[in-house]
């Protein structure tokens with residue numbers, strides 16, 4: 266039976282399953298999906314290897330979950346709050362918010378719906394103290410989602426690609 270991690274009006278989130286491999290790889294092979302995350306599409310082989318590695322290392326609390334459109338039961342991407350790793354350490358009580366949807370599902374407010382649900386889940390259910398997110402500077406749709414959720418821009422990482430680092434404290438701890 267499917268273990269549902271979290272649900273919203275239109276979406277449910279569950280652990281990844283082998284059957285998700287095809288739609289997962291299709292997303293990773295789409296240059297538009299990869300435009301601001303990695304910058305180039307993955308090959309089918311690289312995408313599949315990544316999928317299998319992710320499948321083998323799913324954890325109970327923090328992770329990227331299969332995102333399913335409830336209306337038709339289809340896998341449409343992956344969203345979640347995953348461990349915040351810095352160097353060799355996992356930052357305690359923190360998580361990284363991320364969202365990836367297949368292109369045909371963009372522009373319907375689905376990522377906003379997922380992100381909002383995972384922020385609440387991260388703070389209320391997982392007891393996180395802080396949630397962070399990193400967005401390539403030109404990825405204004407993602408930045409808009411974070412702005413709506415009241416994330417603060419903490420610092421900008423300049424380089425060949427520029428990244429904005431955002432953070433949100435658990436509400437009662439916000440200054």
Ligand SMILES: CC(C)(COP(=O)(O)OP(=O)(O)OC[C@H]1O[C@@H](n2cnc3c(N)ncnc32)[C@H](O)[C@@H]1OP(=O)(O)O)[C@@H](O)C(=O)NCCC(=O)NCCS
Pocket residue numbers: 297298299301302363364365366367370371372373374375376377378399400401404405406407409410413
């Ligand atoms: C980023 C991503 C998840 C957004 O998904 P989405 O479901 O289309 O986002 P939403 O529909 O919730 O839109 C978020 C905001 O951007 C706006 N927006 C989205 N697409 C838009 C478009 N084409 N034109 C104008 N505005 C747009 C929405 O109106 C909304 O703002 P609003 O609530 O003020 O109206 C999706 O584009 C994606 O998967 N991209 C590739 C992977 C990626 O970059 N992930 C982010 C890594 S940090």
